[in-house]
Amino acid sequence: MYLxxxxxxxxxxxxxxxxxxxxxxxxxxxxxxxxxxxxxLVETQLWKLRLADSKEMLGAMSLTDYPHEYRIxxxxxxSRRDNVGADKQYDRIAGCLIGWAxxxxxxxxxxxxxxxxxPKTRLVNHYQAxxxxxxxxxxxxxxxxxxxxLIQTYIDYEP
Amino acid sequence: MNLxxxxxxxxxxxxxxxxxxxxxxxxRADGQLARIRQERFANRSEPEKVYGQLLQxxxxxxxxxxxxxxxxxxNFAYFLKSYIELxxxxxxxxxxxxxxxxxxxxxxxxxxxxxxxDIFIRLEFHSNRFISARHWFRLLVKQQENYxxxxxxxxxKEKKHVKxxxxxxx
Numbered sequence: 001m002y003l004x005x006x007x008x009x010x011x012x013x014x015x016x017x018x019x020x021x022x023x024x025x026x027x028x029x030x031x032x033x034x035x036x037x038x039x040x041l042v043e044t045q046l047w048k049l050r051l052a053d054s055k056e057m058l059g060a061m062s063l064t065d066y067p068h069e070y071r072i073x074x075x076x077x078x079s080r081r082d083n084v085g086a087d088k089q090y091d092r093i094a095g096c097l098i099g100w101a102x103x104x105x106x107x108x109x110x111x112x113x114x115x116x117x118x119p120k121t122r123l124v125n126h127y128q129a130x131x132x133x134x135x136x137x138x139x140x141x142x143x144x145x146x147x148x149x150l151i152q153t154y155i156d157y158e159p
Numbered sequence: 160m161n162l163x164x165x166x167x168x169x170x171x172x173x174x175x176x177x178x179x180x181x182x183x184x185x186x187r188a189d190g191q192l193a194r195i196r197q198e199r200f201a202n203r204s205e206p207e208k209v210y211g212q213l214l215q216x217x218x219x220x221x222x223x224x225x226x227x228x229x230x231x232x233x234n235f236a237y238f239l240k241s242y243i244e245l246x247x248x249x250x251x252x253x254x255x256x257x258x259x260x261x262x263x264x265x266x267x268x269x270x271x272x273x274x275x276x277d278i279f280i281r282l283e284f285h286s287n288r289f290i291s292a293r294h295w296f297r298l299l300v301k302q303q304e305n306y307x308x309x310x311x312x313x314x315x316k317e318k319k320h321v322k323x324x325x326x327x328x329x
Contacts (some may be wrong), residue, residue: 006290025174033163035160035174059173061175063301069189073176074175076175077173077174077175078174078178082161083163084160084165085166085169086165086166086169088169088173093172094171094172094174094175095172098175103218106211106218107215107222108212110214110215111203111207111208111210111214111215112200113215114196117175117177118177118185118188119175119176119177119178120176121162121178123167124170126167126168127171127175130171131171132166133268134195137187137191137192137195138178138180138187138188139188141195143196144203144207145207146201148210148214153326
């Protein structure tokens, strides 16, 4: 799995790792650094993304598993405050984290796997365009081929 | 920082910003999603299902290879059995496709015969290169490593052959 470092010319891939957030990470998961109140999400599955050669969290994700529906819901994904907007250094943070949620879903539920999210209305079209997500009323979801494609693009593919 | 002031294309590259919904709205949305998934599922093709199962097996193999602990149940035979079962094929048919005798396949599946590199490579091509020979090989390495490190009688027997050792202190 890799991020695209735009801080070098030309932009270059850089190896990234996703792993569970530990108790020692929690004090760093602040609203100041990651723009949202994560305290309400401590009971959910929390994952962090970091560069392979750094311990610093670059992104964080909250998931809820619904085993009876073979579904994992993405509650929230956020990049660190200093990596936001047009001037950010690393691309693909959300893609890698969404791809990771898809991988977790396939590992547990095989061909029945589904990943869903409830994004803000103004962003719905953009998530669909960028990640091939499908629309189900007020939610977006991934399953079958689009879900497998995201794993291939963001998790398995090595440049 | 206000994400509403940032271009949506940039936001979706780094965030999944949730909409605010009441519990009732969430309940209705989940019902709608379940209905749509049910309709789509009825139209799912068999190859797409097999792909999902194969991907699940590959991920399970990768995670098991990565983990530090050894699980005696999850040996080469365990994953080979899963690989064959997900294709809904008879063992004799798979043996034919791999060009090995069906007795040899049975021995591999029972764990009574250790696989060799030709089997790993044939399995890679059999899966259309989806699961590499390296995955199968590493399962065997994990088994061998555990055997080497935990077989007391073998270790004691080999220890007797060692007539000298490096002097170390700390």
